Amino acid sequence: MKIRTASAAAALLWLALPAAANAQDTQENQPPAWTPPRMLVLAHQEVKSGKAAERRQLEISSARAFDRLEVPVHFAVMEGLTGTEDSLALDPFDSYADIEKAVKTLGSLYAAHPEVNHIQQSIDELIAGTKTVIAILRDDLSPRAAEADESKARFMRVTVIHLRPGREADFSDTSSQAPSLVYQVDAGTSEPTLIILEPMHTLEEADAARAPEVSEKAQAAIVSRESNLYMISPEMSHVAKAFAAGDPGFWSVAPEEKKASASSEAKKSPPTQR
Numbered sequence: 001m002k003i004r005t006a007s008a009a010a011a012l013l014w015l016a017l018p019a020a021a022n023a024q025d026t027q028e029n030q031p032p033a034w035t036p037p038r039m040l041v042l043a044h045q046e047v048k049s050g051k052a053a054e055r056r057q058l059e060i061s062s063a064r065a066f067d068r069l070e071v072p073v074h075f076a077v078m079e080g081l082t083g084t085e086d087s088l089a090l091d092p093f094d095s096y097a098d099i100e101k102a103v104k105t106l107g108s109l110y111a112a113h114p115e116v117n118h119i120q121q122s123i124d125e126l127i128a129g130t131k132t133v134i135a136i137l138r139d140d141l142s143p144r145a146a147e148a149d150e151s152k153a154r155f156m157r158v159t160v161i162h163l164r165p166g167r168e169a170d171f172s173d174t175s176s177q178a179p180s181l182v183y184q185v186d187a188g189t190s191e192p193t194l195i196i197l198e199p200m201h202t203l204e205e206a207d208a209a210r211a212p213e214v215s216e217k218a219q220a221a222i223v224s225r226e227s228n229l230y231m232i233s234p235e236m237s238h239v240a241k242a243f244a245a246g247d248p249g250f251w252s253v254a255p256e257e258k259k260a261s262a263s264s265e266a267k268k269s270p271p272t273q274r
Contacts, residue, residue: 151246
């Protein structure tokens, strides 16, 4: 689950947000050049059957409370368009030291504002299952990272690749035709795992996107591979001002008509798994 939750904070030692997202915001009206975060906490949650709408409203209430209190711990939440009824949260960090600092910040937040903690506990009760991992950016596998600007994305393709132990080097010659970010899980799995994030402004970009070209040697190193599409929810997210400046019209709390428009686009272009 997201690092902002009380249980995730206690269990920590367990997407397209800039590396400076958890630092002091830069000058207003002058957003920095896109820089991918060096480290991500990714929390995948499955919602109990019939509880998606209730959970969504609680997530929105929680995010707005984080906005109001200017909590310096940021996250972007995405809702699944394929696969199970789920969500994926991306929390950006620069280091494990930053994660530890965030845990302490959240502990103080929940102690000072029990109403916010109550909202989070209510969310946790609607979750059927959670998988949380910490992943580190692989620069060598992300040659087009500068183009994968998550602040301008509306949708995200997320591909999870599990590798055979000791075979990570066999995947080093893999390249992608689409702007993407490749992270390697550092904590939270029992086998080597890569997570590929492909930010998209429209679902039409999924038609043009292609899976990374995998050599025969790299293919032999793969145990399993799963790709799903997500729709980014600005209402359920709490992002840094510097990040939101990349697309302020989208990251401001979106009115219902914007949400309906995004949902309509998703229905017009049915996503498929690769």
